[in-house]
Amino acid sequence: MDTLLGLRVFAAIAEHKSFSAVADRLGxxxxxxxxxxQHIEARVGARLFNRNSRNVSLTEAGAKYLQTVGPLLDGLAEAEAQLTTDTLSPRGTLKMSMPGWISxxxxAGILLAYHQLNPHVTFELDLSGRKINMVEEGFDLALRVAFNLDEGLIARKLADVTFQLVAAPSYLDRVGRPQSPDDLADAPLLxxxxxxxxxxxxxGGSDGLDVRLRPVMVSGTEDILQCAAIAGMGYAMLPNWATRxxxxxGRLEVVLPRVTWPTLQIHAIYADRSYLPAKVRSFLDFLAGADGLAAAMQTRGHLNPDAEAGPQPPTR
Structure with missing residues:
Protein backbone atom coordinates (compact mmCIF):
# COMPACT_ATOMS: atom_id res chain seq x y z
CA MET A 1 0.00 0.00 0.00
CA ASP A 2 0.99 3.66 -0.39
CA THR A 3 2.73 4.48 2.90
CA LEU A 4 2.69 8.24 2.30
CA LEU A 5 -1.06 8.19 1.71
CA GLY A 6 -1.41 6.05 4.82
CA LEU A 7 0.44 8.68 6.87
CA ARG A 8 -1.82 11.39 5.48
CA VAL A 9 -4.89 9.31 6.37
CA PHE A 10 -3.50 8.78 9.89
CA ALA A 11 -2.83 12.52 10.40
CA ALA A 12 -6.26 13.48 9.02
CA ILE A 13 -8.06 11.06 11.35
CA ALA A 14 -6.05 12.39 14.30
CA GLU A 15 -7.24 15.91 13.41
CA HIS A 16 -10.90 15.17 12.61
CA LYS A 17 -11.39 12.23 15.02
CA SER A 18 -13.53 10.43 12.45
CA PHE A 19 -12.74 7.65 9.97
CA SER A 20 -15.85 8.34 7.90
CA ALA A 21 -15.23 12.09 7.66
CA VAL A 22 -11.68 11.49 6.46
CA ALA A 23 -12.87 8.89 3.96
CA ASP A 24 -15.24 11.47 2.45
CA ARG A 25 -12.59 14.18 2.54
CA LEU A 26 -9.96 12.07 0.77
CA GLY A 27 -12.33 10.27 -1.60
CA GLN A 38 -3.84 -0.87 9.67
CA HIS A 39 -0.93 -0.67 7.22
CA ILE A 40 0.74 2.10 9.25
CA GLU A 41 0.05 0.31 12.53
CA ALA A 42 1.67 -2.84 11.12
CA ARG A 43 4.74 -0.84 10.04
CA VAL A 44 5.26 0.77 13.47
CA GLY A 45 4.12 -2.25 15.47
CA ALA A 46 1.68 -0.32 17.64
CA ARG A 47 -2.00 0.55 17.83
CA LEU A 48 -2.46 4.22 16.94
CA PHE A 49 -6.16 4.82 17.68
CA ASN A 50 -8.71 3.94 20.33
CA ARG A 51 -12.03 3.33 18.58
CA ASN A 52 -15.60 2.64 19.64
CA SER A 53 -18.99 3.26 18.08
CA ARG A 54 -18.94 6.96 18.99
CA ASN A 55 -15.38 8.15 19.52
CA VAL A 56 -11.94 8.03 17.93
CA SER A 57 -8.88 9.13 19.90
CA LEU A 58 -5.13 8.71 19.67
CA THR A 59 -3.40 6.16 21.83
CA GLU A 60 -0.26 7.26 23.68
CA ALA A 61 1.81 5.70 20.89
CA GLY A 62 -0.36 7.44 18.30
CA ALA A 63 0.16 10.84 19.92
CA LYS A 64 3.93 10.38 19.96
CA TYR A 65 3.92 9.20 16.35
CA LEU A 66 1.81 12.19 15.27
CA GLN A 67 4.24 14.57 16.96
CA THR A 68 6.99 13.17 14.73
CA VAL A 69 5.23 12.68 11.40
CA GLY A 70 2.89 15.69 11.55
CA PRO A 71 5.63 18.29 10.94
CA LEU A 72 7.07 16.12 8.16
CA LEU A 73 3.73 15.99 6.37
CA ASP A 74 3.28 19.75 6.83
CA GLY A 75 6.73 20.31 5.42
CA LEU A 76 6.05 18.09 2.44
CA ALA A 77 2.79 19.93 1.70
CA GLU A 78 4.54 23.28 1.77
CA ALA A 79 7.44 22.01 -0.31
CA GLU A 80 4.93 20.87 -2.93
CA ALA A 81 3.20 24.25 -2.75
CA GLN A 82 6.51 26.04 -3.36
CA LEU A 83 6.92 24.16 -6.62
CA THR A 84 3.62 25.50 -7.94
CA THR A 85 3.53 29.05 -6.53
CA ASP A 86 6.04 31.86 -6.51
CA THR A 87 5.39 32.62 -2.83
CA LEU A 88 4.42 30.34 0.02
CA SER A 89 1.34 31.65 1.83
CA PRO A 90 0.11 30.27 5.18
CA ARG A 91 -3.02 28.19 4.87
CA GLY A 92 -5.14 25.72 6.79
CA THR A 93 -6.81 25.73 10.21
CA LEU A 94 -4.90 27.34 13.08
CA LYS A 95 -6.19 25.72 16.26
CA MET A 96 -5.48 27.74 19.39
CA SER A 97 -6.24 27.66 23.12
CA MET A 98 -6.24 30.91 25.10
CA PRO A 99 -7.64 32.45 28.31
CA GLY A 100 -11.15 33.82 28.24
CA TRP A 101 -10.08 37.37 29.14
CA ILE A 102 -8.31 37.67 25.79
CA SER A 103 -11.72 37.63 24.10
CA ALA A 108 -10.30 40.50 17.55
CA GLY A 109 -8.55 43.34 15.74
CA ILE A 110 -5.31 41.33 15.75
CA LEU A 111 -7.11 38.36 14.23
CA LEU A 112 -8.70 40.60 11.60
CA ALA A 113 -5.39 42.20 10.63
CA TYR A 114 -3.69 38.81 10.32
CA HIS A 115 -6.59 37.34 8.34
CA GLN A 116 -6.50 40.22 5.89
CA LEU A 117 -2.85 39.37 5.19
CA ASN A 118 -3.44 35.60 5.21
CA PRO A 119 -6.98 34.90 3.97
CA HIS A 120 -6.39 31.15 3.58
CA VAL A 121 -5.90 30.64 7.33
CA THR A 122 -8.98 29.70 9.37
CA PHE A 123 -9.03 30.17 13.16
CA GLU A 124 -10.38 27.55 15.56
CA LEU A 125 -10.36 28.99 19.11
CA ASP A 126 -10.83 27.36 22.51
CA LEU A 127 -11.34 29.95 25.29
CA SER A 128 -12.38 27.51 28.01
CA GLY A 129 -9.16 27.99 29.99
CA ARG A 130 -8.92 24.24 30.60
CA LYS A 131 -5.68 22.28 30.66
CA ILE A 132 -5.08 20.77 27.23
CA ASN A 133 -2.89 18.10 25.67
CA MET A 134 -1.58 20.02 22.69
CA VAL A 135 -0.34 17.03 20.71
CA GLU A 136 -3.22 14.64 21.33
CA GLU A 137 -5.88 17.33 20.80
CA GLY A 138 -4.19 18.81 17.76
CA PHE A 139 -3.62 22.36 19.03
CA ASP A 140 -1.10 24.48 17.13
CA LEU A 141 -0.71 27.21 19.77
CA ALA A 142 -1.73 28.00 23.34
CA LEU A 143 -1.56 31.47 24.90
CA ARG A 144 -0.93 31.25 28.64
CA VAL A 145 0.01 33.48 31.58
CA ALA A 146 0.57 30.70 34.12
CA PHE A 147 1.63 27.29 32.90
CA ASN A 148 3.70 24.17 33.46
CA LEU A 149 5.65 23.44 30.30
CA ASP A 150 5.22 19.81 29.22
CA GLU A 151 8.01 17.88 27.54
CA GLY A 152 8.29 18.60 23.83
CA LEU A 153 6.84 22.12 24.11
CA ILE A 154 8.50 25.53 24.13
CA ALA A 155 7.33 28.99 25.21
CA ARG A 156 7.84 32.35 23.52
CA LYS A 157 7.16 35.54 25.46
CA LEU A 158 4.70 37.86 23.74
CA ALA A 159 3.79 40.60 26.22
CA ASP A 160 3.48 41.65 29.85
CA VAL A 161 0.05 41.46 31.49
CA THR A 162 -0.71 43.64 34.51
CA PHE A 163 -3.17 42.22 37.02
CA GLN A 164 -5.07 44.47 39.41
CA LEU A 165 -7.60 44.08 42.18
CA VAL A 166 -11.09 45.32 41.32
CA ALA A 167 -14.52 45.35 42.91
CA ALA A 168 -17.94 46.82 42.22
CA PRO A 169 -18.41 50.42 43.47
CA SER A 170 -21.63 49.33 45.17
CA TYR A 171 -19.72 46.66 47.10
CA LEU A 172 -17.03 49.15 48.15
CA ASP A 173 -19.71 51.64 49.20
CA ARG A 174 -21.14 48.95 51.48
CA VAL A 175 -17.93 47.58 53.08
CA GLY A 176 -15.62 50.58 52.74
CA ARG A 177 -12.61 51.18 50.49
CA PRO A 178 -9.33 49.64 51.67
CA GLN A 179 -6.66 52.20 52.53
CA SER A 180 -3.76 49.73 52.84
CA PRO A 181 -3.04 46.09 51.98
CA ASP A 182 -3.74 45.11 55.61
CA ASP A 183 -7.37 46.14 55.11
CA LEU A 184 -7.75 43.27 52.61
CA ALA A 185 -7.04 40.49 55.12
CA ASP A 186 -9.82 37.86 55.03
CA ALA A 187 -11.81 39.88 52.49
CA PRO A 188 -13.87 37.81 50.00
CA LEU A 189 -11.89 37.00 46.85
CA LEU A 190 -13.09 35.75 43.48
CA GLY A 204 7.07 44.06 48.22
CA GLY A 205 8.92 41.13 46.63
CA SER A 206 10.28 37.95 48.24
CA ASP A 207 10.81 39.65 51.62
CA GLY A 208 7.55 41.56 51.51
CA LEU A 209 4.14 41.24 53.06
CA ASP A 210 1.68 38.44 52.39
CA VAL A 211 -1.99 39.35 52.54
CA ARG A 212 -4.40 36.45 52.49
CA LEU A 213 -7.91 37.06 51.26
CA ARG A 214 -10.72 34.52 51.65
CA PRO A 215 -11.67 32.77 48.37
CA VAL A 216 -15.43 32.60 47.98
CA MET A 217 -15.23 31.48 44.35
CA VAL A 218 -12.35 29.79 42.50
CA SER A 219 -12.42 29.37 38.73
CA GLY A 220 -10.09 28.98 35.79
CA THR A 221 -12.54 31.02 33.69
CA GLU A 222 -12.07 34.74 34.17
CA ASP A 223 -15.44 35.75 32.70
CA ILE A 224 -17.44 34.34 35.62
CA LEU A 225 -15.10 35.98 38.12
CA GLN A 226 -15.54 39.32 36.38
CA CYS A 227 -19.33 38.95 36.30
CA ALA A 228 -19.39 38.04 40.00
CA ALA A 229 -17.23 41.06 40.83
CA ILE A 230 -19.59 43.35 38.89
CA ALA A 231 -22.50 41.80 40.81
CA GLY A 232 -20.82 42.77 44.10
CA MET A 233 -19.70 39.36 45.39
CA GLY A 234 -16.17 40.45 46.35
CA TYR A 235 -12.75 41.36 45.02
CA ALA A 236 -11.22 39.89 41.87
CA MET A 237 -7.61 39.95 40.63
CA LEU A 238 -7.93 40.26 36.86
CA PRO A 239 -5.88 41.50 33.90
CA ASN A 240 -6.36 45.24 33.40
CA TRP A 241 -6.76 44.50 29.68
CA ALA A 242 -9.96 42.63 30.55
CA THR A 243 -11.37 45.09 33.10
CA ARG A 244 -10.56 48.45 31.47
CA GLY A 250 -18.18 52.51 36.38
CA ARG A 251 -19.14 48.86 36.72
CA LEU A 252 -15.85 48.08 38.47
CA GLU A 253 -13.40 50.14 40.49
CA VAL A 254 -9.66 49.62 40.96
CA VAL A 255 -8.82 48.90 44.60
CA LEU A 256 -5.82 50.78 46.06
CA PRO A 257 -5.43 52.69 42.79
CA ARG A 258 -1.88 53.94 43.51
CA VAL A 259 -0.53 50.43 43.90
CA THR A 260 1.37 48.69 41.10
CA TRP A 261 -0.29 45.31 40.86
CA PRO A 262 1.46 42.09 39.73
CA THR A 263 2.77 41.98 36.18
CA LEU A 264 3.01 38.53 34.62
CA GLN A 265 4.02 37.46 31.13
CA ILE A 266 1.83 35.92 28.45
CA HIS A 267 3.56 33.28 26.37
CA ALA A 268 2.80 31.39 23.20
CA ILE A 269 3.20 27.65 23.81
CA TYR A 270 3.84 25.39 20.84
CA ALA A 271 5.53 22.14 19.83
CA ASP A 272 9.32 22.12 19.87
CA ARG A 273 9.93 21.38 16.20
CA SER A 274 12.80 22.05 13.86
CA TYR A 275 10.06 22.93 11.37
CA LEU A 276 6.92 24.94 12.06
CA PRO A 277 4.05 25.13 9.55
CA ALA A 278 3.79 28.53 7.88
CA LYS A 279 0.42 29.21 9.53
CA VAL A 280 1.98 28.78 13.00
CA ARG A 281 5.24 30.56 12.29
CA SER A 282 3.58 33.54 10.61
CA PHE A 283 0.98 34.02 13.36
CA LEU A 284 3.65 33.77 16.06
CA ASP A 285 5.68 36.43 14.31
CA PHE A 286 2.56 38.59 13.89
CA LEU A 287 1.70 38.35 17.61
CA ALA A 288 5.26 39.26 18.57
CA GLY A 289 5.57 42.03 15.97
CA ALA A 290 5.15 45.78 16.13
CA ASP A 291 1.36 45.55 15.64
CA GLY A 292 0.89 42.43 17.74
CA LEU A 293 -0.20 41.59 21.27
CA ALA A 294 2.11 43.92 23.21
CA ALA A 295 1.06 46.88 21.05
CA ALA A 296 -2.63 46.07 21.48
CA MET A 297 -2.22 45.90 25.27
CA GLN A 298 -0.36 49.20 25.29
CA THR A 299 -3.14 50.79 23.24
CA ARG A 300 -5.69 49.74 25.84
CA GLY A 301 -3.39 51.34 28.41
CA HIS A 302 -2.49 51.02 32.06
CA LEU A 303 -4.86 52.60 34.51
CA ASN A 304 -2.26 53.72 37.05
CA PRO A 305 0.77 55.18 35.23
CA ASP A 306 1.98 57.02 38.37
CA ALA A 307 1.53 54.06 40.70
CA GLU A 308 3.82 53.47 43.65
CA ALA A 309 5.70 50.27 44.42
CA GLY A 310 3.38 47.45 45.40
CA PRO A 311 2.81 43.70 45.27
CA GLN A 312 4.61 41.01 43.33
CA PRO A 313 3.09 37.99 41.55
CA PRO A 314 2.19 35.23 44.04
CA THR A 315 4.87 32.58 44.47
CA ARG A 316 4.15 28.91 43.93
Whole structure:
Protein backbone atom coordinates (compact mmCIF):
# COMPACT_ATOMS: atom_id res chain seq x y z
CA MET A 1 0.00 0.00 0.00
CA ASP A 2 0.99 3.66 -0.39
CA THR A 3 2.73 4.48 2.90
CA LEU A 4 2.69 8.24 2.30
CA LEU A 5 -1.06 8.19 1.71
CA GLY A 6 -1.41 6.05 4.82
CA LEU A 7 0.44 8.68 6.87
CA ARG A 8 -1.82 11.39 5.48
CA VAL A 9 -4.89 9.31 6.37
CA PHE A 10 -3.50 8.78 9.89
CA ALA A 11 -2.83 12.52 10.40
CA ALA A 12 -6.26 13.48 9.02
CA ILE A 13 -8.06 11.06 11.35
CA ALA A 14 -6.05 12.39 14.30
CA GLU A 15 -7.24 15.91 13.41
CA HIS A 16 -10.90 15.17 12.61
CA LYS A 17 -11.39 12.23 15.02
CA SER A 18 -13.53 10.43 12.45
CA PHE A 19 -12.74 7.65 9.97
CA SER A 20 -15.85 8.34 7.90
CA ALA A 21 -15.23 12.09 7.66
CA VAL A 22 -11.68 11.49 6.46
CA ALA A 23 -12.87 8.89 3.96
CA ASP A 24 -15.24 11.47 2.45
CA ARG A 25 -12.59 14.18 2.54
CA LEU A 26 -9.96 12.07 0.77
CA GLY A 27 -12.33 10.27 -1.60
CA UNK A 28 -11.70 6.83 -0.08
CA UNK A 29 -14.08 4.11 1.01
CA UNK A 30 -14.39 3.57 4.78
CA UNK A 31 -12.87 0.11 4.34
CA UNK A 32 -9.86 1.49 2.47
CA UNK A 33 -9.39 4.20 5.10
CA UNK A 34 -9.22 1.53 7.80
CA UNK A 35 -6.78 -0.52 5.71
CA UNK A 36 -4.43 2.46 5.41
CA UNK A 37 -4.40 2.87 9.18
CA GLN A 38 -3.84 -0.87 9.67
CA HIS A 39 -0.93 -0.67 7.22
CA ILE A 40 0.74 2.10 9.25
CA GLU A 41 0.05 0.31 12.53
CA ALA A 42 1.67 -2.84 11.12
CA ARG A 43 4.74 -0.84 10.04
CA VAL A 44 5.26 0.77 13.47
CA GLY A 45 4.12 -2.25 15.47
CA ALA A 46 1.68 -0.32 17.64
CA ARG A 47 -2.00 0.55 17.83
CA LEU A 48 -2.46 4.22 16.94
CA PHE A 49 -6.16 4.82 17.68
CA ASN A 50 -8.71 3.94 20.33
CA ARG A 51 -12.03 3.33 18.58
CA ASN A 52 -15.60 2.64 19.64
CA SER A 53 -18.99 3.26 18.08
CA ARG A 54 -18.94 6.96 18.99
CA ASN A 55 -15.38 8.15 19.52
CA VAL A 56 -11.94 8.03 17.93
CA SER A 57 -8.88 9.13 19.90
CA LEU A 58 -5.13 8.71 19.67
CA THR A 59 -3.40 6.16 21.83
CA GLU A 60 -0.26 7.26 23.68
CA ALA A 61 1.81 5.70 20.89
CA GLY A 62 -0.36 7.44 18.30
CA ALA A 63 0.16 10.84 19.92
CA LYS A 64 3.93 10.38 19.96
CA TYR A 65 3.92 9.20 16.35
CA LEU A 66 1.81 12.19 15.27
CA GLN A 67 4.24 14.57 16.96
CA THR A 68 6.99 13.17 14.73
CA VAL A 69 5.23 12.68 11.40
CA GLY A 70 2.89 15.69 11.55
CA PRO A 71 5.63 18.29 10.94
CA LEU A 72 7.07 16.12 8.16
CA LEU A 73 3.73 15.99 6.37
CA ASP A 74 3.28 19.75 6.83
CA GLY A 75 6.73 20.31 5.42
CA LEU A 76 6.05 18.09 2.44
CA ALA A 77 2.79 19.93 1.70
CA GLU A 78 4.54 23.28 1.77
CA ALA A 79 7.44 22.01 -0.31
CA GLU A 80 4.93 20.87 -2.93
CA ALA A 81 3.20 24.25 -2.75
CA GLN A 82 6.51 26.04 -3.36
CA LEU A 83 6.92 24.16 -6.62
CA THR A 84 3.62 25.50 -7.94
CA THR A 85 3.53 29.05 -6.53
CA ASP A 86 6.04 31.86 -6.51
CA THR A 87 5.39 32.62 -2.83
CA LEU A 88 4.42 30.34 0.02
CA SER A 89 1.34 31.65 1.83
CA PRO A 90 0.11 30.27 5.18
CA ARG A 91 -3.02 28.19 4.87
CA GLY A 92 -5.14 25.72 6.79
CA THR A 93 -6.81 25.73 10.21
CA LEU A 94 -4.90 27.34 13.08
CA LYS A 95 -6.19 25.72 16.26
CA MET A 96 -5.48 27.74 19.39
CA SER A 97 -6.24 27.66 23.12
CA MET A 98 -6.24 30.91 25.10
CA PRO A 99 -7.64 32.45 28.31
CA GLY A 100 -11.15 33.82 28.24
CA TRP A 101 -10.08 37.37 29.14
CA ILE A 102 -8.31 37.67 25.79
CA SER A 103 -11.72 37.63 24.10
CA UNK A 104 -12.06 41.37 23.52
CA UNK A 105 -12.18 43.86 20.61
CA UNK A 106 -8.41 44.48 20.68
CA UNK A 107 -7.55 40.82 20.14
CA ALA A 108 -10.30 40.50 17.55
CA GLY A 109 -8.55 43.34 15.74
CA ILE A 110 -5.31 41.33 15.75
CA LEU A 111 -7.11 38.36 14.23
CA LEU A 112 -8.70 40.60 11.60
CA ALA A 113 -5.39 42.20 10.63
CA TYR A 114 -3.69 38.81 10.32
CA HIS A 115 -6.59 37.34 8.34
CA GLN A 116 -6.50 40.22 5.89
CA LEU A 117 -2.85 39.37 5.19
CA ASN A 118 -3.44 35.60 5.21
CA PRO A 119 -6.98 34.90 3.97
CA HIS A 120 -6.39 31.15 3.58
CA VAL A 121 -5.90 30.64 7.33
CA THR A 122 -8.98 29.70 9.37
CA PHE A 123 -9.03 30.17 13.16
CA GLU A 124 -10.38 27.55 15.56
CA LEU A 125 -10.36 28.99 19.11
CA ASP A 126 -10.83 27.36 22.51
CA LEU A 127 -11.34 29.95 25.29
CA SER A 128 -12.38 27.51 28.01
CA GLY A 129 -9.16 27.99 29.99
CA ARG A 130 -8.92 24.24 30.60
CA LYS A 131 -5.68 22.28 30.66
CA ILE A 132 -5.08 20.77 27.23
CA ASN A 133 -2.89 18.10 25.67
CA MET A 134 -1.58 20.02 22.69
CA VAL A 135 -0.34 17.03 20.71
CA GLU A 136 -3.22 14.64 21.33
CA GLU A 137 -5.88 17.33 20.80
CA GLY A 138 -4.19 18.81 17.76
CA PHE A 139 -3.62 22.36 19.03
CA ASP A 140 -1.10 24.48 17.13
CA LEU A 141 -0.71 27.21 19.77
CA ALA A 142 -1.73 28.00 23.34
CA LEU A 143 -1.56 31.47 24.90
CA ARG A 144 -0.93 31.25 28.64
CA VAL A 145 0.01 33.48 31.58
CA ALA A 146 0.57 30.70 34.12
CA PHE A 147 1.63 27.29 32.90
CA ASN A 148 3.70 24.17 33.46
CA LEU A 149 5.65 23.44 30.30
CA ASP A 150 5.22 19.81 29.22
CA GLU A 151 8.01 17.88 27.54
CA GLY A 152 8.29 18.60 23.83
CA LEU A 153 6.84 22.12 24.11
CA ILE A 154 8.50 25.53 24.13
CA ALA A 155 7.33 28.99 25.21
CA ARG A 156 7.84 32.35 23.52
CA LYS A 157 7.16 35.54 25.46
CA LEU A 158 4.70 37.86 23.74
CA ALA A 159 3.79 40.60 26.22
CA ASP A 160 3.48 41.65 29.85
CA VAL A 161 0.05 41.46 31.49
CA THR A 162 -0.71 43.64 34.51
CA PHE A 163 -3.17 42.22 37.02
CA GLN A 164 -5.07 44.47 39.41
CA LEU A 165 -7.60 44.08 42.18
CA VAL A 166 -11.09 45.32 41.32
CA ALA A 167 -14.52 45.35 42.91
CA ALA A 168 -17.94 46.82 42.22
CA PRO A 169 -18.41 50.42 43.47
CA SER A 170 -21.63 49.33 45.17
CA TYR A 171 -19.72 46.66 47.10
CA LEU A 172 -17.03 49.15 48.15
CA ASP A 173 -19.71 51.64 49.20
CA ARG A 174 -21.14 48.95 51.48
CA VAL A 175 -17.93 47.58 53.08
CA GLY A 176 -15.62 50.58 52.74
CA ARG A 177 -12.61 51.18 50.49
CA PRO A 178 -9.33 49.64 51.67
CA GLN A 179 -6.66 52.20 52.53
CA SER A 180 -3.76 49.73 52.84
CA PRO A 181 -3.04 46.09 51.98
CA ASP A 182 -3.74 45.11 55.61
CA ASP A 183 -7.37 46.14 55.11
CA LEU A 184 -7.75 43.27 52.61
CA ALA A 185 -7.04 40.49 55.12
CA ASP A 186 -9.82 37.86 55.03
CA ALA A 187 -11.81 39.88 52.49
CA PRO A 188 -13.87 37.81 50.00
CA LEU A 189 -11.89 37.00 46.85
CA LEU A 190 -13.09 35.75 43.48
CA UNK A 191 -9.92 33.82 42.77
CA UNK A 192 -8.41 32.91 39.42
CA UNK A 193 -7.25 29.33 39.96
CA UNK A 194 -4.03 29.69 37.95
CA UNK A 195 -2.74 32.78 39.76
CA UNK A 196 -4.17 33.16 43.28
CA UNK A 197 -6.29 30.11 44.06
CA UNK A 198 -5.32 30.19 47.75
CA UNK A 199 -6.24 33.87 48.08
CA UNK A 200 -2.69 35.01 48.86
CA UNK A 201 -1.20 38.20 47.43
CA UNK A 202 2.41 39.18 48.15
CA UNK A 203 3.49 42.80 48.42
CA GLY A 204 7.07 44.06 48.22
CA GLY A 205 8.92 41.13 46.63
CA SER A 206 10.28 37.95 48.24
CA ASP A 207 10.81 39.65 51.62
CA GLY A 208 7.55 41.56 51.51
CA LEU A 209 4.14 41.24 53.06
CA ASP A 210 1.68 38.44 52.39
CA VAL A 211 -1.99 39.35 52.54
CA ARG A 212 -4.40 36.45 52.49
CA LEU A 213 -7.91 37.06 51.26
CA ARG A 214 -10.72 34.52 51.65
CA PRO A 215 -11.67 32.77 48.37
CA VAL A 216 -15.43 32.60 47.98
CA MET A 217 -15.23 31.48 44.35
CA VAL A 218 -12.35 29.79 42.50
CA SER A 219 -12.42 29.37 38.73
CA GLY A 220 -10.09 28.98 35.79
CA THR A 221 -12.54 31.02 33.69
CA GLU A 222 -12.07 34.74 34.17
CA ASP A 223 -15.44 35.75 32.70
CA ILE A 224 -17.44 34.34 35.62
CA LEU A 225 -15.10 35.98 38.12
CA GLN A 226 -15.54 39.32 36.38
CA CYS A 227 -19.33 38.95 36.30
CA ALA A 228 -19.39 38.04 40.00
CA ALA A 229 -17.23 41.06 40.83
CA ILE A 230 -19.59 43.35 38.89
CA ALA A 231 -22.50 41.80 40.81
CA GLY A 232 -20.82 42.77 44.10
CA MET A 233 -19.70 39.36 45.39
CA GLY A 234 -16.17 40.45 46.35
CA TYR A 235 -12.75 41.36 45.02
CA ALA A 236 -11.22 39.89 41.87
CA MET A 237 -7.61 39.95 40.63
CA LEU A 238 -7.93 40.26 36.86
CA PRO A 239 -5.88 41.50 33.90
CA ASN A 240 -6.36 45.24 33.40
CA TRP A 241 -6.76 44.50 29.68
CA ALA A 242 -9.96 42.63 30.55
CA THR A 243 -11.37 45.09 33.10
CA ARG A 244 -10.56 48.45 31.47
CA UNK A 245 -13.97 48.92 29.83
CA UNK A 246 -15.86 47.99 33.01
CA UNK A 247 -13.72 50.40 35.04
CA UNK A 248 -14.28 53.18 32.51
CA UNK A 249 -18.05 52.53 32.59
CA GLY A 250 -18.18 52.51 36.38
CA ARG A 251 -19.14 48.86 36.72
CA LEU A 252 -15.85 48.08 38.47
CA GLU A 253 -13.40 50.14 40.49
CA VAL A 254 -9.66 49.62 40.96
CA VAL A 255 -8.82 48.90 44.60
CA LEU A 256 -5.82 50.78 46.06
CA PRO A 257 -5.43 52.69 42.79
CA ARG A 258 -1.88 53.94 43.51
CA VAL A 259 -0.53 50.43 43.90
CA THR A 260 1.37 48.69 41.10
CA TRP A 261 -0.29 45.31 40.86
CA PRO A 262 1.46 42.09 39.73
CA THR A 263 2.77 41.98 36.18
CA LEU A 264 3.01 38.53 34.62
CA GLN A 265 4.02 37.46 31.13
CA ILE A 266 1.83 35.92 28.45
CA HIS A 267 3.56 33.28 26.37
CA ALA A 268 2.80 31.39 23.20
CA ILE A 269 3.20 27.65 23.81
CA TYR A 270 3.84 25.39 20.84
CA ALA A 271 5.53 22.14 19.83
CA ASP A 272 9.32 22.12 19.87
CA ARG A 273 9.93 21.38 16.20
CA SER A 274 12.80 22.05 13.86
CA TYR A 275 10.06 22.93 11.37
CA LEU A 276 6.92 24.94 12.06
CA PRO A 277 4.05 25.13 9.55
CA ALA A 278 3.79 28.53 7.88
CA LYS A 279 0.42 29.21 9.53
CA VAL A 280 1.98 28.78 13.00
CA ARG A 281 5.24 30.56 12.29
CA SER A 282 3.58 33.54 10.61
CA PHE A 283 0.98 34.02 13.36
CA LEU A 284 3.65 33.77 16.06
CA ASP A 285 5.68 36.43 14.31
CA PHE A 286 2.56 38.59 13.89
CA LEU A 287 1.70 38.35 17.61
CA ALA A 288 5.26 39.26 18.57
CA GLY A 289 5.57 42.03 15.97
CA ALA A 290 5.15 45.78 16.13
CA ASP A 291 1.36 45.55 15.64
CA GLY A 292 0.89 42.43 17.74
CA LEU A 293 -0.20 41.59 21.27
CA ALA A 294 2.11 43.92 23.21
CA ALA A 295 1.06 46.88 21.05
CA ALA A 296 -2.63 46.07 21.48
CA MET A 297 -2.22 45.90 25.27
CA GLN A 298 -0.36 49.20 25.29
CA THR A 299 -3.14 50.79 23.24
CA ARG A 300 -5.69 49.74 25.84
CA GLY A 301 -3.39 51.34 28.41
CA HIS A 302 -2.49 51.02 32.06
CA LEU A 303 -4.86 52.60 34.51
CA ASN A 304 -2.26 53.72 37.05
CA PRO A 305 0.77 55.18 35.23
CA ASP A 306 1.98 57.02 38.37
CA ALA A 307 1.53 54.06 40.70
CA GLU A 308 3.82 53.47 43.65
CA ALA A 309 5.70 50.27 44.42
CA GLY A 310 3.38 47.45 45.40
CA PRO A 311 2.81 43.70 45.27
CA GLN A 312 4.61 41.01 43.33
CA PRO A 313 3.09 37.99 41.55
CA PRO A 314 2.19 35.23 44.04
CA THR A 315 4.87 32.58 44.47
CA ARG A 316 4.15 28.91 43.93
Missing amino acids: LSPAMTSKHV NPAF AYSRVASDGRIRF DDVSA
